[in-house]
Amino acid sequence: MKTMEERIPAMKTASGSIATALAPTNPWALVPPLGNLDAYISAVNRLPMLTQEEEQDYARKLKEHNDLDAAGRLVMSHLRLVVSISRQYLGYGLPHGDLIQEGNVGLMKAVKRFDPDQGVRLVSYAMHWIKAEIHEYILKNWRMVKVATTKAQRKLFFNLRSMKHDLKSDAALAEGDLAARETLTAHEIDTVAAKLNVKPEEVIEMETRLAGGDILLDPSPSDDGEQAYGPIAYLADASHEPTAMIESRQRDHLATDGIAMALEGLDERSRRIVEERWLKVNDDGSGGMTLHELAAEYGVSAERIRQIEVAAMKKMKKALAEFA
Numbered sequence: 362m363k364t365m366e367e368r369i370p371a372m373k374t375a376s377g378s379i380a381t382a383l384a385p386t387n388p389w390a391l392v393p394p395l396g397n398l399d400a401y402i403s404a405v406n407r408l409p410m411l412t413q414e415e416e417q418d419y420a421r422k423l424k425e426h427n428d429l430d431a432a433g434r435l436v437m438s439h440l441r442l443v444v445s446i447s448r449q450y451l452g453y454g455l456p457h458g459d460l461i462q463e464g465n466v467g468l469m470k471a472v473k474r475f476d477p478d479q480g481v482r483l484v485s486y487a488m489h490w491i492k493a494e495i496h497e498y499i500l501k502n503w504r505m506v507k508v509a510t511t512k513a514q515r516k517l518f519f520n521l522r523s524m525k526h527d528l529k530s531d532a533a534l535a536e537g538d539l540a541a542r543e544t545l546t547a548h549e550i551d552t553v554a555a556k557l558n559v560k561p562e563e564v565i566e567m568e569t570r571l572a573g574g575d576i577l578l579d580p581s582p583s584d585d586g587e588q589a590y591g592p593i594a595y596l597a598d599a600s601h602e603p604t605a606m607i608e609s610r611q612r613d614h615l616a617t618d619g620i621a622m623a624l625e626g627l628d629e630r631s632r633r634i635v636e637e638r639w640l641k642v643n644d645d646g647s648g649g650m651t652l653h654e655l656a657a658e659y660g661v662s663a664e665r666i667r668q669i670e671v672a673a674m675k676k677m678k679k680a681l682a683e684f685a
Contacts, residue, residue, distance in 0.1 A: 420475055443461055463498040467494030496519065545565075550565060
């Protein structure tokens, strides 16, 4: 009969054989086809975790021999980490599948750069790379216009909303006022700036950006056929439209040089009548002379002055047509 000391090595060998038999030869086969997110999450949560010794062994194979199978096993065993981290960013309104996909890219970058001799587990090293890829994806796709470009702005973008919520909750409990103001107070702005090591002006600017929204420059008509107005409707400057500028220049040319040339083609009396009847009249109707005043000056009837005026206008019209 075997003693306890003789049984222990045999039990270890048997358990190792069972674990080896249960481990899939191709872990990629456990991942379901694309299109079913719930099935994917369920599958990656069933993938076996690696021990520290297995992780070190696969990492060295990848580093020293560029073993892609080892890289695949490192990636597969940490896919559940990506799913867990991606859930923290669902509040930004972006598809969960896209967040997981970007996180997987970060995980693969981490596996490629992982050094097993640093004494750090891959899970700790990969978290930074996974979050960095997800952050970049959110910043590029949260709005059409990028809201955070500098380091301080990125820090505020991912922390301001949660800090603002905590500050407002504390203020509401302290003051018993559930309808607290939405914007940050001067004291709260200073508190956020001190915690994140940014300027108060940057906190105010990011709060304003997050409170705003995207506006279509040229929105399409609504479903009921009504015209939708956007900034393009009042940003356009019709006065500098090429066709309008040409027409305006032609009108100015006719109103100055054209009129002067047409008047030169009239006799002195006809020119005087046209000037007094049309060119010297103000917008309010004052100025100029009436038909009777001109008739008295030239010693003829008012009807005769009208006939001279009509003939002069016809002659000027013909001259302007040729000038144009």
